[in-house]
Amino acid sequence: MSTSRLRQVAILGATGSIGTSALDVIARHPQQMRASVLAAGSNVDALLALCQQHRPDHAAIADPALFSRLRDGLNDAGLATQAHAGHAAIDALAASDHADTVIAAIVGAAGLSSTLAAARAGKRLLLANKESLVLAGELLTREAATAGAEIIPIDSEHNAIFQCLRSRDARLEAGVRRIILTASGGPFRGRSRAELEAVTVAQAVAHPKWSMGPKISVDSATLMNKGLEVIEAHHLFNVPGSRIDVLVHPQSLVHSLVEFIDGSTLAQLGLPDMRTTLAVGLGWPQRIESGVGGLDLLSQGRLDFEAPDMDAFPCLRLAWQAMEAGGSAPAILNAANEVAVSAFLQGRIGFLSIPALVEHTLSTLPYVAADTLDALLAADAQARHITETAIVRLPNV
Structure with missing residues (x-):
């Protein structure tokens, strides 16, 4: 620089x-x-x-x-x-x-x-x-x-893809076959849907790898954050959902991968510290000191990967559906999730009510074209109202 x-x-x-x-x-x-x-x-x-x-x-x-x-x-x-x-x-x-x-x-x-x-x-x-x-x-x-x-x-997953591509060009014509987002799995990885019934706010915000705000931490616990990242990747790198995959990687050391048409797969690895991605953004195309140490793979021991559990964590499925639907559907998804997460953090609803409320709002509000900001903000406002109304009608609220 x-x-x-x-x-x-x-x-x-x-x-x-x-x-x-x-x-x-x-x-x-x-x-x-x-x-x-x-x-x-x-x-x-x-x-x-x-x-x-x-x-x-x-x-x-x-x-x-x-x-x-x-x-x-x-x-x-x-x-x-x-x-x-x-x-x-x-x-x-x-x-x-x-x-x-x-x-x-x-x-x-x-x-x-x-x-x-x-x-x-x-x-x-x-x-x-x-x-x-x-x-x-x-x-x-x-x-x-x-x-x-x-x-x-500068979120870790998309920054990793950006680094592997050295750009935001993920077209097939550029030789990219697919991009693979990794997910830590959050604090409840491996739990069944039934085991999530009694999850507390304190448990949901205690992320095993990242230090984040309460809203983002809950999104990580429900895997909604990964669903939002799938939608982001679709827009950032101009790729259809059919060329985006998600893998659960609990060590959070491989931040994402890019598979190319020649069979090569590039991955970006590093310690889970946002200062790395910020340094990439601030210094790009040069590398600058971030304050983050290097990755000692010998001390880490092993890297594990598994498929996400869409039954226990339906938010990821809902996000994929919203992306495929297009138009205002992602805005509706996001708004409903924000209201539901806020209610959970306030102790007004249970953990499993978050995806239930999001699905209710997605199925209630018709989708419109996403061609103007006013239309998107109107869909956002309507989705918030529908979700809040549904919360009030829940038992024990």
Whole structure:
């Protein structure tokens, strides 16, 4: 990477696990890059602490009611960082000249508008927000191509595929036969459907390999995260579902594989640490230090692979069906899942009610074309209402 100009990085979702990992990598390369914009949802205290440490030019909080706390906190700390509030402000910062690189790590549908704003502005977009591709994959990739934006996925599986391809070109004409996503299996790998009936919130968020937020951890436990990743891969690499496979790999060392038409299969391996994929995105096409150690295969001992259990974890099946249906179906799937996971985390429903509610909403709401953002957001809102109504009607709620 050239050292003649500092890479200016906006981190959307700065106080989350991906945001803090990104800041760790950036801080290792002060001559090459800096965090110029930090944005968070509602955790003002954590955002202020990050501002004191990294001194960005701009800081934004999504909740407008917290603007004064952010502004006053920055002033009290003697920082020159400018305060902003609201999703529109975050969108504007993502598209502004204050950053040439945007890390999109806001969880959920809330991250869609800022991700699109960065793509339309032609940024290098380090994409961790699954929902941007699940809800609006066709729209996002089209806007990015039109504006010359460079999308580099930084979740481990798609980043692994990106590294194996050295691009996002997975066409048959490019010699790619299929891509294979790996899944850790989550904390309940090997359990039967009946054994999942009494799963607690604490058990579901205790991922065996990754340190993630509660929503993503539950998605890992239900395998919905892998279902969303199948949909993402379809859009990111422009491949049909028939050329995407999933393998459960509990060691989480092989992050994904690409099989080529000559019989070669390339895999990307590494320790389960998001700083590796962030370093790939920040430094690409060069390699930069991430703070992550190398992989000692001798100490790991063995690598296991098995097929996913679609009966115990039907969310993966539902996601595949939504992808095949196309249109607004993935948006409906995602919205229903967000509402159901939130209800589970609040103790309002049981673990197995998550896929049941998603399936109910998918079968209730008709699918429409996904040609405009308004249509997708309308489907998202309708799906949330249907799912919430179904939760209220569940026994013992």
